[in-house]
Amino acid sequence: MASGKNTLVLYYSRTGNCRAVARAIGEALSCPVREIKDLKNRSGFWGFISGMIDVRKHPITGIEPKALDVSPYDTIFLGSPIWGMRFAPAITTVLSTFDFAGKQVVLFAVVLKQFKQAKIDAYAQALSAGGARSHKSFVIKTMKKTPEMLRQEAQKAVAVIANHKMQGHEASCPC
Numbered sequence: 379m380a381s382g383k384n385t386l387v388l389y390y391s392r393t394g395n396c397r398a399v400a401r402a403i404g405e406a407l408s409c410p411v412r413e414i415k416d417l418k419n420r421s422g423f424w425g426f427i428s429g430m431i432d433v434r435k436h437p438i439t440g441i442e443p444k445a446l447d448v449s450p451y452d453t454i455f456l457g458s459p460i461w462g463m464r465f466a467p468a469i470t471t472v473l474s475t476f477d478f479a480g481k482q483v484v485l486f487a488v489v490l491k492q493f494k495q496a497k498i499d500a501y502a503q504a505l506s507a508g509g510a511r512s513h514k515s516f517v518i519k520t521m522k523k524t525p526e527m528l529r530q531e532a533q534k535a536v537a538v539i540a541n542h543k544m545q546g547h548e549a550s551c552p553c
């Protein structure tokens with residue numbers, strides 16, 4: 379597990395929770411944090427409705443940056459909010475367009491209250507099929523949590539992952 383050197387945090391956030399977690403990871407590991415933007419307007423009620431529809435019917439969306447050279451990094455933390463039991467379209471798009479071959483990818487997700495670990499395991503398996511190395515993951519529930527509470531949970535999760543010595547095995551943080 380990288381200490382932070384050669385580590386990059388990538389995330390998408392619609393309402394700030396995943397951003398708080400991503401920044402806490404960056405702070406814990408002293409590494410760069412890069413936001414992925416969805417070019418489709420996801421704000422407000424109609425943004426929520428379009429999100430619910432697109433996550434199933436049109437999971438590939440326009441993103442900024444469209445491509446990213448991740449070759450300087452060994453470890454990528456990749457985070458998304460959960461929309462209808464799936465990653466948000468911006469991160470589904472990253473997973474299908476960015477090249478993570480040879481990288482250790484740590485998936486993380488934020489969700490209001492409910493998400494199945496099997497779902498994140500399926501994303502990890504797809505990454506593995508694409509040549510990514512090991513993939514640990516964690517999910518943070520955001521209901522009734524302040525940004526400071528999210529920050530603390532994220533830092534705890536990073537510590538669990540950093541202490542996990544079994545390279546090549548998946549670890550989940552019961553956050």
Ligand SMILES: Cc1cc2nc3c(=O)[nH]c(=O)nc-3n(C[C@H](O)[C@H](O)[C@H](O)COP(=O)(O)O)c2cc1C
Pocket residue numbers: 390391392393394395396397426427429430458459460461462463488489490491492493520
């Ligand atoms: C389109 C959409 C679908 C969502 N689906 C779920 C869901 O199935 N289960 C759940 O617990 N939360 C769901 N949420 C809530 C988000 O996962 C949760 O609010 C998360 O913290 C948002 O992260 P963000 O602030 O980084 O955007 C959904 C939110 C949106 C916008």
